[in-house]
Amino acid sequence: MNAEQFVKAHRGDWHRLNELVQKTQQSRLNSLSDEELHELGTLYRRAAADLARVQTRYASTSAGRELVRSLNDLVLRAHTQVYAAPAPQPMGGVNFVLYGFPATVRRQWRVIAVSAFLMFGPALLAHLAVLFNPDLAPLFVPDSAIREVQHRAQKKIITGWGGNNEFQGLLSSPAISSFIMTNNILVTLKAIAMGVTMGLGTALVLIFNGLMLGGLSGVAMNEHVDLLFWAVILPHGILELSAITIAGGAGLVLARALYAPGDLPRRDAIKIAGGEAARLAVGVAGILVIAGLIEGFITPQPIPPLLKIAFALLTAIGLILYLNLRPRPTVVG
Incomplete structure (x- = not known):
């Protein structure tokens, strides 16, 4: 499978992961449903594995290097949303009581x-x-x-x-x-x-x-x-x-x-x-x-x-x- 075929096979997952990451960046993880949270974790894992494959197989070409940069950015942003500590908010305890719980x-x-x-x-x-x-x-x-x-x-x-x-x-x-x-x-x-x-x-x-x-x-x-x-x-x-x-x-x-x-x-x-x-x-x-x-x-x-x-x-x-x-x-x- 060449780089172009690889991109076609996985583009849908990357696009969906990007959508979920953008949603969490705008409204935080609390805005995701249970299914979306599970989907975010699953797609993040897949994208990380895809990045490793691209770095191994296609990084020698200019198109491959561009794909590495793009995927690396996506995986990094997804990792930040999945693992980063919640950003401090004014009256965080009140927000949790009213909305978080x-x-x-x-x-x-x-x-x-x-x-x-x-x-x-x-x-x-x-x-x-x-x-x-x-x-x-x-x-x-x-x-x-x-x-x-x-x-x-x-x-x-x-x-x-x-x-x-x-x-x-x-x-x-x-x-x-x-x-x-x-x-x-x-x-x-x-x-x-x-x-x-x-x-x-x-x-x-x-x-x-x-x-x-x-x-x-x-x-x-x-x-x-x-x-x-x-x-x-x-x-x-x-x-x-x-x-x-x-x-x-x-x-x-x-x-x-x-x-x-x-x-x-x-x-x-x-x-x-x-x-x-x-x-x-x-x-x-x-x-x-x-x-x-x-x-x-x-x-x-x-x-x-x-x-x-x-x-x-x-x-x-x-x-x-x-x-x-x-x-x-x-x-x-």
Whole structure:
């Protein structure tokens, strides 16, 4: 294959790489979709390999030397975008909170969706299992938590729109608070860290957490206090469960780089995935802080259950709107 044939065979890849590089130079890597990020890494690797071939085979001719200069410039610009540290920006932390974290969640929506399936799928199965066979509850939920729900259900006092004074203190009981609050924080940390186990540990953490959640909700439904139970759980639980799901996605991002680095060297794939996982972890920490404030100041209040459910719905809508925040397009030139 002569130089002209080589150029014809690879011109399309070089042109596409140049387009992606120009896009990142104008709007930074955050502007690329997950597919475009993968494509950028793949095309960069190919262009670097093409440059090595051109230098070896065609550099002796004037056309070959010109091709070397052109390809070298393209590879250098691509390398700068892939590996260079982000340029400092005014109020970088604010920009990350407003736009960087939501953009990262959107880029990684597929692995986050897998994470959600791994947790809420088993939760549904455990809920149905306990609902149809209450004797199965101890398989999913500690006995102390089961007894606490049953005890408070037996002493329930209906007020207002079905409010239950006994259930307002549900989270203050040692059995329930240690089971739900501490558990969610530990699950979040484990879901991220266990990504280094090729994702197996992350998957198990999500599955077991889902089984416990579904089992406990099944116990509440069998005791006919499911509305009261969810009124206690959901005001802060929407954010906590979302944080766990995103944390699971972060762990799976790391796992994907370990077992399926694609065309990138595994070391480079892990470096890129580590950055994505770190951004997700920082955002998750912020979500947990807000959930903790709600848990401390809103959840314990003697508010009618339907109002608490409505508040939980507002937190869900707010989270969806937040994760879709995008900066205004920057006009270049």
